[in-house]
Amino acid sequence: MSVIPAAFLFRYSFPVLRADRLPRSKPPLLRLPDECEIPWPSRLDNARQYARLFLGWNPAGLAVTVDVQGKSSLPDSNPEAIASSDSVQVWIDTRDTQDQHRGSRFCHHFVAFPTGGGETGTDPSIRQLPLARAREDAPQCDPDNLLVEADARQNGYSLRLWLPAEVLHGYDPAQHPRLGFMLFVHDSELGPQPLTVGLEFPFDSDPSLWTSLQLTE
Numbered sequence: 001m002s003v004i005p006a007a008f009l010f011r012y013s014f015p016v017l018r019a020d021r022l023p024r025s026k027p028p029l030l031r032l033p034d035e036c037e038i039p040w041p042s043r044l045d046n047a048r049q050y051a052r053l054f055l056g057w058n059p060a061g062l063a064v065t066v067d068v069q070g071k072s073s074l075p076d077s078n079p080e081a082i083a084s085s086d087s088v089q090v091w092i093d094t095r096d097t098q099d100q101h102r103g104s105r106f107c108h109h110f111v112a113f114p115t116g117g118g119e120t121g122t123d124p125s126i127r128q129l130p131l132a133r134a135r136e137d138a139p140q141c142d143p144d145n146l147l148v149e150a151d152a153r154q155n156g157y158s159l160r161l162w163l164p165a166e167v168l169h170g171y172d173p174a175q176h177p178r179l180g181f182m183l184f185v186h187d188s189e190l191g192p193q194p195l196t197v198g199l200e201f202p203f204d205s206d207p208s209l210w211t212s213l214q215l216t217e
Contacts, residue, residue, distance in 0.1 A: 005044075005045045005197055005198070005200075006044035006045050007041040007042050007044050007045050007196045007197050008196070008197050008201070010041070011098070011211075011212070012041050012196065012211040012212065013178075013211065013212040013213070013214055014038050014039075014055070014181075014211060014212070014213055014214065015213075015214050015216045016036070016038075016055045016056065016057050016062075016213045016214065016215050016216060017035060017036050017055075017056055017057075017216060018056070018057060018058055018215070018216065018217055019032060019033075019036065019056030019057065019058055019063060020058050022056060022058060022060075022061075022063050022162065023063075023147060023162050027149065028149060028151075028160065029147065029149055029160070029162070030063050030065065030147070030149060030160035030161070030162050031065070031160065032054040032055070032056045032063060032065050032160075034054075036054040036055055036056045036065075037052060037053065037054050038053045038054065038055050040053065040193070040195055040196075041195065041196045041211070042193065042194050042195060042196055042197070042198070045198075047193060047194065047198065048190065048191060048193060049193065050068055050069055050070045050071075050156075050187065050190045050193060051066050051067065051068045051069075051185045051187075051193050052066070052067045052069075053065070053066055053183065053195070054066075054067070055213065057173065057215045059165070059173055059174075060164060060165055061162055061163050061164035061165050061167075061168070061171070062092070062162075062163045062168065062171075062179075063160070063161070063162055063163075064088075064090055064160070064161040064163070064183070065158065065159070065160045065161070066088045066158070066159050066183070066185060067156070067157075067158045067159075068086075068114075068156040068157050068158075068159075068185065068187060068190075069155060069156040070155065070156060070190060071154075071155050071156045071157075071187070071189050071190060072154075072155070072189065073154065073189065074115070074152055074153070074154060074157075075114040075115050075152050075156075075157045075187075076115070076188050077113035077114055077115045077116035078113075078116050079111075079113050079116050079117065079125055079127070082111055082186075083186075084188060085113060085116065085186070085188065086113065086114055086115070086157070086186065086187050086188050086189075087111055087112065087113050087185075087186050088111070088112045088113075088159055088161075088183065088184070088185050088186075089109070089110070089111045089112075089183065089184045089185075089186075089204075090109070090110045090111075090112070090161070090163075090181075090182070090183050091107065091108065091109050091110075091131070091180070091181065091182040091183070091203070091204070091207075091210060092107070092108045092110075092163070092168060092179055092180065092181055093106055093107045093108075093179060093180030093181075093207050093210060094106045094108075094168055094169065094170035094171045094172070094176060094179060094180075095170060095176060095180070096176075096178040096179055096180040096212050096213075097180060097207055097208075098180065098207070098208055098210075098212070099208060100207055100208060101206045101207070101208050102133050102134060102135045102205065102206070102207075103131040103132075103133070103134035103135065103136070103138075103205065103207055104134065104135055104136050104207075105136040105137065105138050105139070105169055105170075106138065106169055106170040107131050107134060107138060107180070107207055108128065108131070108138045108163075108167070108168060108169070109128065109129045109130065109131045109132075109204075110126060110127070110128050110129065110146070110161070110163065111126070111127060111129055112124065112125065112126040112148050112159055112161055113125050113126070113159075114150040114152055114157040114159045115150070115152060115157075122152075123150075124148045124149060124150035124159060125148065126143075126146045126147075126148040126161060127143055127146070128140060128141050128143070128146070128167070131204075131205065132202075132204050132205035133205040134205070138169050139169050141166070141167035142166075142167075145164055145166055145167050146161075146162070146163065146164075146167060147161070147162035147164070148160065148161050148162070173215045177214060177215040177216075178212050178213065178214055178215070179212070179213040179215065180207050180210040180211070180212060180213075181195075181210055181211050181212070181213045182195055182196070182203050182209070182210040182211065183195040184203070184204075195211065196209070196211060197209060
């Protein structure tokens with residue numbers, strides 16, 4: 001007999017605090033305060049919890065921080081091998097369309113890596129990916145508009161992303177203060193940590209499985 005995960009039984013809406021001074025002019029560019037932390041509904045199903053999530057917004061864009069703890073070695077990432085790399089994947093729907101099972105031009109998919117970029121392979125990196133099975137594709141962004149920074153350490157890493165308004169088609173907090181949102185952390189040592197349901201659900205292509213973010217003042 002199959003058991004429905006507890007995280008699947010509810011719809012989640014999280015308030016996201018406004019953070020006007022992001023990105024900053026000096027490093028760290030994207031650090032968010034503790035009051036911006038977001039809970040993980042996957043905890044309801046006793047999923048392994050090794051990462052913390054922080055979100056902040058302002059009219060210029062959305063900030064995402066994932067802090068991973070509990071590793072025994074430095075992060076290991078290869079941007080050409082997402083499935084086996086330490087990585088963070090983010091899905092955003094700027095219209096929070098909860099009743100559609102396929103993505104629209106307002107649905108975006110990004111993947112970020114704490115290492116594996118740059119000439120030495122030690123820099124963080126981020127890029128946009130097509131959304132699987134989407135009815136329409138979101139416009140492809142200019143990669144130079146995406147901002148990522150990371151602090152790697154022996155027992156984990158902090159990965160901080162800035163998704164500016166120009167890479168999020170339809171981003172308009174004044175008129176549309178709710179966003180659809182999903183996040184999935186993969187760690188080559190610690191395993192997966194989804195925000196809500198796990199890989200048995202097609203959250204990579206189905207916006208109806210995503211949570212909602214309420215952009216608050």
